[in-house]
Amino acid sequence: MDQDFSSVDKILQEYEGKKGNLIPILQAIQRQKGYISKSVIRYVSEKMHIPMAEICGVVTFYAMFHLEPQGEHIIKVCKGTACHVADVDSIKEAILDFLKLEEGENTTADGKFTVMEVACLGCCSLSPVIMIDNQTFGQLTPDAIPGILRQF
Amino acid sequence: MSKITVKVGLASCGRAAGAMEVFKKLEEYLSQNPDAYTLKKTGCIGMCFEEPIVSLSGTEMGEITLGKVNAENVLNLIEEYTEGKLPTSNIILSDKTEAPLNDLLAYQKRIVLQNCGKIDPLSIEEYESCGGYQALKKALTLSPEEIINIVKISSLRGRGGAGFPTGLKWSLAASAKSDEKYIICNADEGDPGAFMDRSVLEGDPHKVLEGMIIGAYAIGASKGYIYCRAEYPLALEHLKIALASARERNYLGKNILGTNFSFELSIKEGAGAFVCGEETALMQSIEGKRGMPTIRPPYPAESGLWNKPTNINNVETWANIPWIINNGGEAFKAIGTEKSSGTKVFALAGKIAGSGLIEVPMGISLRDIIYKVGGGMKTEKPFKAVQLGGPSGGCIPEELLDTLVDYDSIAATGAIMGSGGMVVMDSGTCMVDVARYFLNFTQNESCGKCTFCRIGTRRMLEILNRITEGKGELADLEKLEELAININKSSLCGLGQTAPDPVLTTLRYFKDEYLAHIVDKRCPAGVCTALLHYYILPEKCTGCTLCAKRCPVFCISGSVRKVHIIDQNRCIHCGACYKACKFDAVTRE
Structure with missing residues (x-):
C-alpha cells in the first residue's frame, strides 16, 4: 500500500464528524478517482473504523459505485419505460457498434468511453434518451449516434 | 419602447432537445442590444414535446410561447415579435390571441407547477415576486397545531403513490416526544416513466423548500434532508443554489425570520438504488448503510432516522403546502373529489402526442387526460393501454379509460395512482413484453432481503422470458399467478408487494396476448423478435x-x-x- 491517499485524506477530513457520511465520502472519492478500488476500501476502513465488509456491502449495493476503472466519458443508456417502448435497445446496439464493443464489454480498449444502462433519466418525453457525462441527448435514432460520439 | 423579456426553458428535457444552443445564440445576439431585451433562463413549462421552448413578452401582444425553436429560426422569430408582428410560425401558446396549445393548458389546474417554466428557478427574488415565502411568513404567525389543522382540512394525501393523509402523518410526528426530530423530502423518483419531481426541483426548487420549512415548524423538526437521486444532476445543482439563497435570506438557519424556530436542511445524493424510494430503505441510506427496508412498526413518526421521530413526504406533497397555507385548507379541498382533493401532476410519455408534464384536478377521467390534455395519440396506431404507477402499478385498457383519476378508482382497476408516471401504449406495444420489462426492473432492483421478492421475481421473469421466446406453456399462466400471490404476501416492502402487479394487470386485461404467445407462438404487436x-x-x-x-x-x-x-x-x-x-x-x- 504505497499509493498516495492524500486526496482521500482530504475528503475524509471534510466529512469528519458528520452523521451518515460513508456514502457521501465514497461518492466524493469516486468523483475524483472514477472508481472505488480495493485499496481505497481498505484505507477508508482503517481510517473510519468501519469493517471492510460493511463498506464492500455499501459499494456493491448501489449501482453508481464502480469497482473497476471507468472510461473518460460515461455513456448512460436510459432503460426507462418510455425509452424501452421507443426501442432504446437499437440505440445501445448502435453505440456498441460504433465503439466496437462486444456484448458484455462496457469500456473501450482506449479507456475513452464506458457504456452502462441506467434507471430512468426522467426525460421520457424525448425518448429514447442517453446521457454522456452530464449532457442529455434525446429523440435519438441509431443513425445519430456516430455524430454524437464523435463530439467527444 | 418597453423591454422585451426572452425566456428559454433550460430544464433537462429542454437541454436534451438543444435549448442550450438556442440560449447561447440568443445571449450572443441580445447582448448587442441590452437596453431592448432581458434574457432569462427558466424551467420546464411541461410541454416537452415542443422543446426547445422560448417565450417572449413585453409588447402589447402579450406573452407568446414558441415551440420547436432552434438556433437557426430563433432570431427571425424574435425580430418579428420586436417589430410588433406575431411570429408567423412556431407559436404554441399565447395569452391574448388563439394558439394551438392554449386548449391543452385550459384543462389544467396548476398549483405545484404554477411557477415552472415561468420564473428563473435560481432566483429567489423571482420566487418571492410570485408570492414565494409568504406562506412561510404566515405559518410562523400560526401555532404548529393550527398549521396541522389546515393541512388536515385540505385532505391532502401523499403524492408519492400510497396516498396516506398528510395531515395525519404530520400530527403523528408532531405528537412524538423527542429531543430531536427530522423531516425528509423523498426526491428519489425512481419509477421509470416518471419525471414530475425532477421538473419541480429543476423549475421551482424554492416551493419545495418552503413546504419543508413549514412542515418542520409544524412538526417541531430541527433538521431536514432532501434525498435526491443522482441521475438528476441539474435538480441537485438547483437545489444547492436554492438552499444557499434561502439561508442568506434567513428562511433557513437559526431563528428563522426573527422567531425562535431554527431549522437546517441538507441534500443527500442517492447512489442508484430504486428500493431507496421506500421510506425505511431511504432512511437506512441516509445513515450511510445499504438501503434495505426495515420492519414497520415502528413507523418513522415514532422511530425513523437515527431512531428519532421522522416525517417523510415526497416532493409534490411538500410543493402543495405553500398554496394550502396561503389559500386555506377549504380552498384546496374544493378542488378534486371528496376523497382525493387537490390536483395531481402527471408525466405523460410513450405514444402520446403531448408528452410532458401536466397538472390536473383529481377526478378528471383518464380519457380526458389522454385525449384532451395530452392531445391524443402520437401516431395513427390505436390506443392499447396506459401504464400507471411504474413497476408497482398496472396497465389500464381502453374499456376502462373512463375511470376517474382518484386514489380509490385507480386502485380498483388493479393499478395504482403511483407518483404520476403515465406511459401511453399503442397497438405496437406488446403487453407481455411490458410485463417482462417491469419484472426485469424489479428483479434487478430487489434488495434481496425477502426470499420471495428475491427469488420469486426471478422465477416469474424466467417464465415471462420463456413466453416471449415462444417456449411458454399454458400451465405457466397459473404458475405466474401463484407466484404473484406469494410474492405479494411474503415481501416486507412495497417493492416486493407490488412487483407482480404489472403481470397481474396485463394477465387480467390482455390475456389474449399471453395466449397468442403461448398457443399460436405469435406476438400480435410484432415486438417479441423470437416470434417474428x-x-x-x-x-x-x-x-x-x-x-x-x-x-x-x-x-x-x-x-x-x-x-x-x-x-x-x-x-x-x-x-x-x-x-x-x-x-x-x-x-x-
Whole structure:
C-alpha cells in the first residue's frame, strides 16, 4: 500500500464528524478517482473504523459505485419505460457498434468511453434518451449516434 | 419602447432537445442590444414535446410561447415579435390571441407547477415576486397545531403513490416526544416513466423548500434532508443554489425570520438504488448503510432516522403546502373529489402526442387526460393501454379509460395512482413484453432481503422470458399467478408487494396476448423478435445487398441487383435485415 491517499485524506477530513457520511465520502472519492478500488476500501476502513465488509456491502449495493476503472466519458443508456417502448435497445446496439464493443464489454480498449444502462433519466418525453457525462441527448435514432460520439 | 423579456426553458428535457444552443445564440445576439431585451433562463413549462421552448413578452401582444425553436429560426422569430408582428410560425401558446396549445393548458389546474417554466428557478427574488415565502411568513404567525389543522382540512394525501393523509402523518410526528426530530423530502423518483419531481426541483426548487420549512415548524423538526437521486444532476445543482439563497435570506438557519424556530436542511445524493424510494430503505441510506427496508412498526413518526421521530413526504406533497397555507385548507379541498382533493401532476410519455408534464384536478377521467390534455395519440396506431404507477402499478385498457383519476378508482382497476408516471401504449406495444420489462426492473432492483421478492421475481421473469421466446406453456399462466400471490404476501416492502402487479394487470386485461404467445407462438404487436418471421418482398427489393451484409448468420442469399431471399431454417429472428433495409422490402409477421 504505497499509493498516495492524500486526496482521500482530504475528503475524509471534510466529512469528519458528520452523521451518515460513508456514502457521501465514497461518492466524493469516486468523483475524483472514477472508481472505488480495493485499496481505497481498505484505507477508508482503517481510517473510519468501519469493517471492510460493511463498506464492500455499501459499494456493491448501489449501482453508481464502480469497482473497476471507468472510461473518460460515461455513456448512460436510459432503460426507462418510455425509452424501452421507443426501442432504446437499437440505440445501445448502435453505440456498441460504433465503439466496437462486444456484448458484455462496457469500456473501450482506449479507456475513452464506458457504456452502462441506467434507471430512468426522467426525460421520457424525448425518448429514447442517453446521457454522456452530464449532457442529455434525446429523440435519438441509431443513425445519430456516430455524430454524437464523435463530439467527444 | 418597453423591454422585451426572452425566456428559454433550460430544464433537462429542454437541454436534451438543444435549448442550450438556442440560449447561447440568443445571449450572443441580445447582448448587442441590452437596453431592448432581458434574457432569462427558466424551467420546464411541461410541454416537452415542443422543446426547445422560448417565450417572449413585453409588447402589447402579450406573452407568446414558441415551440420547436432552434438556433437557426430563433432570431427571425424574435425580430418579428420586436417589430410588433406575431411570429408567423412556431407559436404554441399565447395569452391574448388563439394558439394551438392554449386548449391543452385550459384543462389544467396548476398549483405545484404554477411557477415552472415561468420564473428563473435560481432566483429567489423571482420566487418571492410570485408570492414565494409568504406562506412561510404566515405559518410562523400560526401555532404548529393550527398549521396541522389546515393541512388536515385540505385532505391532502401523499403524492408519492400510497396516498396516506398528510395531515395525519404530520400530527403523528408532531405528537412524538423527542429531543430531536427530522423531516425528509423523498426526491428519489425512481419509477421509470416518471419525471414530475425532477421538473419541480429543476423549475421551482424554492416551493419545495418552503413546504419543508413549514412542515418542520409544524412538526417541531430541527433538521431536514432532501434525498435526491443522482441521475438528476441539474435538480441537485438547483437545489444547492436554492438552499444557499434561502439561508442568506434567513428562511433557513437559526431563528428563522426573527422567531425562535431554527431549522437546517441538507441534500443527500442517492447512489442508484430504486428500493431507496421506500421510506425505511431511504432512511437506512441516509445513515450511510445499504438501503434495505426495515420492519414497520415502528413507523418513522415514532422511530425513523437515527431512531428519532421522522416525517417523510415526497416532493409534490411538500410543493402543495405553500398554496394550502396561503389559500386555506377549504380552498384546496374544493378542488378534486371528496376523497382525493387537490390536483395531481402527471408525466405523460410513450405514444402520446403531448408528452410532458401536466397538472390536473383529481377526478378528471383518464380519457380526458389522454385525449384532451395530452392531445391524443402520437401516431395513427390505436390506443392499447396506459401504464400507471411504474413497476408497482398496472396497465389500464381502453374499456376502462373512463375511470376517474382518484386514489380509490385507480386502485380498483388493479393499478395504482403511483407518483404520476403515465406511459401511453399503442397497438405496437406488446403487453407481455411490458410485463417482462417491469419484472426485469424489479428483479434487478430487489434488495434481496425477502426470499420471495428475491427469488420469486426471478422465477416469474424466467417464465415471462420463456413466453416471449415462444417456449411458454399454458400451465405457466397459473404458475405466474401463484407466484404473484406469494410474492405479494411474503415481501416486507412495497417493492416486493407490488412487483407482480404489472403481470397481474396485463394477465387480467390482455390475456389474449399471453395466449397468442403461448398457443399460436405469435406476438400480435410484432415486438417479441423470437416470434417474428422475416420475409423479403420481391417487388420492393432492389438488390442493394445491405441486408445480406448485416445478417449475423449469413442466411440471406442473393447477388447485386437481384432479389434477396431469407433462409427461414437458419434465420435467428434478430431483425437486423429489417432495420437495415432502406426500401421497406423486409417485412415481418
